[in-house]
Amino acid sequence: MTQVSSDRLKTALLLIAVAGLLCGLSVYFAGHAALAQVAWFVAVLPVLLALVIEIARSLRRGEVGLDIVAALSMSAALAFGEALAAAVVAVMYSGGTFLESFAEGRARREMHDLLSRVPRTATRHVRNALEEVPLADIQPGDRLLIRQGDVVPVDGTIASDVAYVETSALTGESLPARLLRGAEAMSGSTNAGEPFDLSATHLAEESTYAGIVRLVEEAQRSKAPMARLADRWSLGFLAVTVAIAFTAWWFTGDPIRAVAVLVVATPCPLILAVPVALVAGLSRAAQFGVLIKGAGPLETMARVRTLILDKTGTITDGRPKIVSIESCEGMSGDQVLLYAAALDQASKHPVAQAVVAAAKTQRLTLPVPSDVVEIPGEGVVGRVDGRNVIVGSYDFVMRRIGHPAKPRNELDAGSILVAISVDGELAGYLVMADPLREGARAMFTNLRRGGMTRIILATGDRAAVAERVTQGLGLDRIYAELTPDKKLQLVLDERTSAPVMMVGDGVNDAPALAAANVGVAMGARGAAASAEAADAILLIDRIDRLGIGIDIAKKSRRIAIESVIAGIGLSVAGMIAAAFGYLTPVQGALLQEVIDVAVILNALRALRIAVADPAMPEGT
Structure with missing residues (x-):
C-alpha cells in the first residue's frame, strides 16, 4: 500500500467512526435503541478489521504494540452487546492514527519544494547547435555546455580554457576551484563562473553524483525503523490490562466487568497523547x-x-568573507574596500561578489567602473572614478604594476589573499576566509x-x-x-x-x-x-x-511521557474501579473520554514550548 493510500484509509476510518457514533446517538435519543446498536456496530467493524490486519502485519515483523488492547476492547464490547462503548473506542483509536499520519503528510508536503537541485537534463552541442537532452542520453565523448549556476550533470573534463566550479557540496572545499582545460570535473559540482564546455567521460549512472545516490539508498535500507514511543510501553500495559480483566471475570463470573476493564484500559492516553505532543512539537519547531x-x-x-x-x-x-583589510600608506581600509568592490561589480566570480556584499554591508557608495577587462582565474582590470584599479591575486597584481613580489606572511589555512592596486601603486589587501x-x-x-x-x-x-x-x-x-x-x-x-x-x-x-x-x-x-x-x-x-530543534524535541518528548504516565495512572485506577463493578462499559468509555481530554490538553503544552532564540523577541 502506498503512503497516500494509507493516509486516505486512516482518514476514511476516522470519518466512518465519527459518523457512526453520531448517527447512533441521534437515533438512540429518537427512541430507536436497537437501530442505534446497529449503527454503532457497523461503524466499529471497518476500524476493527483494519486494526486486526495491522496487528497481523506487526506480529509477522515480531512487533507487539498497543493495537492489541484496542482490538480486545472493541471485540469484547461488540461480543457482549456494548456497541456504544466499542464505537467510542473506535473513534479514539482512529483519531490517534490519523494524527500521526497528518504530521508525516504535512512534513512531506513542505519538503516538495526543497528537492529541485538534482539535474535531469543537460545542454549538448550537436552540429553547431545546442539541444536539451535527458541525462540518460548522454554518452562519453559528448560535448556539454555548462551555464553559470548549472550543476555539472556527469563526470567529465573541461573543454574550455578555464572553468570555476563550486565543489563544497562534494568535497567540503569552501572556495571555488579553478580548473584548466583537460582537468576533471565531478558531477554534482556547480559552475561558479562563466559558461564552459565539458567533455563527458562517464554515463550519468556511472558518475560521482549517481554513486552518492546509491550510497544514500544503501544507507536508508540499513537504517533500523524508529519504534513509536507508545509501543515501548505496550507489553507491560497489555499484561496489566489482561490480568485485571481476567481476574475480575474469574472471581465474579460476570464478563461485562471484563469488558468494562478493557474499555477503560483502551490505551487512548498512549494512542492520543504521544502523537498530539509530538505533532505540537513539530509545529513549534517549524516556527523557528x-x-x-x-x-x-x-x-x-x-x-x-x-x-x-x-x-x-x-x-x-560556506561562502568567503572578508576577515581583515590591510591598507598601505596613504590609503584607508574603507578606501581599499571601496576600490576593490567598485571594480568587482563587473565580475561574477564568487570572491568578487563577496567583496561587493561586504562593501554594501558597510554602506559604501560604489561608483560604476569602466573599461573593465577580466582575466579568468587571475583578476580584474579597469577604471574607477578616473583611476586605474587592479584587483586579483597577489602575484597577478604585482606583475601588472611591474613590482617584484614582496614576501608575504603565511596565511592561515583556508584563507585567500586579494590584492588591490590604484594608479600603479599597491593600495592594500583583503584577507578572505570561510568563518565559523x-x-x-x-x-x-x-x-x-x-x-x-x-x-x-x-x-x-x-x-x-x-x-x-x-x-x-x-x-x-x-x-x-x-x-x-x-x-x-x-x-x-x-x-x-x-x-x-x-x-x-x-x-x-x-x-x-x-x-x-x-x-x-x-x-x-x-x-x-x-x-x-x-x-x-x-x-x-x-x-x-x-540547538533550538533539539531543545524542542526534548521538551516535547518529556511532555508526551508526562501525559502517558498521568493517563496510564488514571486508566489503571479506572480499571480497578471497573473490576469491582463501580463502572459499566459505557461509564468506563465516558471516563476514558475525560482522561483523554486531560492528557490531550497537557500534550498541547508543546505548542508553547519556550526556547531561547536570540533572533526573536522574548515571549515568542
Missing part, C-alpha cells in the same frame, strides 16, 4: 525554521547523544549542558583548515579529507554505541545523513540530495537553529 519529517524523527532527536557535523556550509557559512557561523560556539556549549556527550567534525576539507576553523570549540574528534563512503562508515561506527545525529549540507553528506539515527540538512542553500536523505531540515540558514 526547523522542519522535522514526522513524529518519529522528533522523538529520536530527543535521545541523541552523539553529534557529527560537516564543516563547509554547516558550522561555517554566528552562534556556533554558544550552541555547542548549550548542547554539552543538555547532555550531548560526543561532538565530532567530519569534513572532506583539509585537516589544517578544519583544525583552524574549529579551534577552541572543544570538539571530541576531527576527521578530515573524508569521502562520502568514509563519512558513512564513521556514522555507522558511532551508531553502535549511541544514537547519532549527522548534520550536513552537501551531496557528499547525503549517505551519512541517511544512515544516522537522525539526519539534519542545511536546507536554505544545501543540496537537494542531503535534504531528501535527512530526517530534518534547517530552513533558516543559521546553525543555532539546530
Whole structure:
C-alpha cells in the first residue's frame, strides 16, 4: 500500500467512526435503541478489521504494540452487546492514527519544494547547435555546455580554457576551484563562473553524483525503523490490562466487568497523547525554521547523544568573507574596500561578489567602473572614478604594476589573499576566509549542558583548515579529507554505541545523513540530495537553529511521557474501579473520554514550548 493510500484509509476510518457514533446517538435519543446498536456496530467493524490486519502485519515483523488492547476492547464490547462503548473506542483509536499520519503528510508536503537541485537534463552541442537532452542520453565523448549556476550533470573534463566550479557540496572545499582545460570535473559540482564546455567521460549512472545516490539508498535500507514511543510501553500495559480483566471475570463470573476493564484500559492516553505532543512539537519547531519529517524523527532527536557535523556550509557559512583589510600608506581600509568592490561589480566570480556584499554591508557608495577587462582565474582590470584599479591575486597584481613580489606572511589555512592596486601603486589587501557561523560556539556549549556527550567534525576539507576553523570549540574528534563512503562508515561506527545525529549540507553528506539515527540538512542553500536523505531540515540558514530543534524535541518528548504516565495512572485506577463493578462499559468509555481530554490538553503544552532564540523577541 502506498503512503497516500494509507493516509486516505486512516482518514476514511476516522470519518466512518465519527459518523457512526453520531448517527447512533441521534437515533438512540429518537427512541430507536436497537437501530442505534446497529449503527454503532457497523461503524466499529471497518476500524476493527483494519486494526486486526495491522496487528497481523506487526506480529509477522515480531512487533507487539498497543493495537492489541484496542482490538480486545472493541471485540469484547461488540461480543457482549456494548456497541456504544466499542464505537467510542473506535473513534479514539482512529483519531490517534490519523494524527500521526497528518504530521508525516504535512512534513512531506513542505519538503516538495526543497528537492529541485538534482539535474535531469543537460545542454549538448550537436552540429553547431545546442539541444536539451535527458541525462540518460548522454554518452562519453559528448560535448556539454555548462551555464553559470548549472550543476555539472556527469563526470567529465573541461573543454574550455578555464572553468570555476563550486565543489563544497562534494568535497567540503569552501572556495571555488579553478580548473584548466583537460582537468576533471565531478558531477554534482556547480559552475561558479562563466559558461564552459565539458567533455563527458562517464554515463550519468556511472558518475560521482549517481554513486552518492546509491550510497544514500544503501544507507536508508540499513537504517533500523524508529519504534513509536507508545509501543515501548505496550507489553507491560497489555499484561496489566489482561490480568485485571481476567481476574475480575474469574472471581465474579460476570464478563461485562471484563469488558468494562478493557474499555477503560483502551490505551487512548498512549494512542492520543504521544502523537498530539509530538505533532505540537513539530509545529513549534517549524516556527523557528526547523522542519522535522514526522513524529518519529522528533522523538529520536530527543535521545541523541552523539553529534557529527560537516564543516563547509554547516558550522561555517560556506561562502568567503572578508576577515581583515590591510591598507598601505596613504590609503584607508574603507578606501581599499571601496576600490576593490567598485571594480568587482563587473565580475561574477564568487570572491568578487563577496567583496561587493561586504562593501554594501558597510554602506559604501560604489561608483560604476569602466573599461573593465577580466582575466579568468587571475583578476580584474579597469577604471574607477578616473583611476586605474587592479584587483586579483597577489602575484597577478604585482606583475601588472611591474613590482617584484614582496614576501608575504603565511596565511592561515583556508584563507585567500586579494590584492588591490590604484594608479600603479599597491593600495592594500583583503584577507578572505570561510568563518565559523554566528552562534556556533554558544550552541555547542548549550548542547554539552543538555547532555550531548560526543561532538565530532567530519569534513572532506583539509585537516589544517578544519583544525583552524574549529579551534577552541572543544570538539571530541576531527576527521578530515573524508569521502562520502568514509563519512558513512564513521556514522555507522558511532551508531553502535549511541544514537547519532549527522548534520550536513552537501551531496557528499547525503549517505551519512541517511544512515544516522537522525539526519539534519542545511536546507536554505544545501543540496537537494542531503535534504531528501535527512530526517530534518534547517530552513533558516543559521546553525543555532539546530540547538533550538533539539531543545524542542526534548521538551516535547518529556511532555508526551508526562501525559502517558498521568493517563496510564488514571486508566489503571479506572480499571480497578471497573473490576469491582463501580463502572459499566459505557461509564468506563465516558471516563476514558475525560482522561483523554486531560492528557490531550497537557500534550498541547508543546505548542508553547519556550526556547531561547536570540533572533526573536522574548515571549515568542
